Amino acid sequence: MYDLTGFQRDLLYTAAGLEDPHGLALKEELEEYYEKEIHHGRLYPNLDTLVDKGLVEKGKADRRTNVYSVTRRGTRELEARRDWEDQYVEDLFAE
Template sequence: MHDLTGFQRDLLYVIAGLNEPHGLAIKDELEEYYETEVHHGRLYPNLDTLVEKGLVEKGKIDERTNSYALTRRGRREIEARREWETQYVEL
């Protein structure tokens, strides 16, 4: 996960937290968090990068809608990140 951007890490967290995440649902969640528009040209290439890295699986809901899910590796990466964070920040 050390080679991901902050945006890509946020994508992983959002995908992990949504039921049946698809592109527009992910976009809506990020826009709510960032309080600004997330452009398609930023969202989908970063999702594709996560797929290429083996952290996310991409499926098809219909001809226009893709679904996204964390792979086992993606979940392990989030868990490892959380463990690393708690070394420095414990709430």
Template sequence: MDDLTGFQRDLLYAIGGLEEPAGLQIKDALEEYYEAEVHHGRLYPNLDTLVDKGLVKKGELDRRTNKYELTDRGRREVQARRDWEDQYLDELEGPESETG
């Protein structure tokens, strides 16, 4: 996952948190998180990159709408990233301070 942009990682997290979302559902989730508009010209090329890397599977909901889901590899990559983040976040929290 070290070759992905932050936006691409966020796409993986959004896809993993939704049930076979369409592109517009992913777009809405990211816009809510970023509190800014996500343009189609940014969204779909990055989704295609994730598909090309084997992290996301793209299928059809209907003739006009695609759905996306994490592949097994995509899930493993997300979990590995979360494990890596957790080791550093645990360090930030440190031991509970005693008051008294």
């Protein structure tokens, strides 16, 4: 995961958090988080990068809509990232 951009990492987290996410749903979620428009020219090439790296699989919902699912490798990468983050910030969120 160390070789992903911040946007790609956010995209991977978002894909993991949605049920059968498609491009428009991912775009809307990220636009809400970033509080600005995410252009298709940014979204889809980054999704393709995640597919090429084996972190996400791309499937077809219908003729016009692709769905994206996080692979087992993608899930392992997310878990490793959370473990790495927790060693630095876990105490900040302890109650």
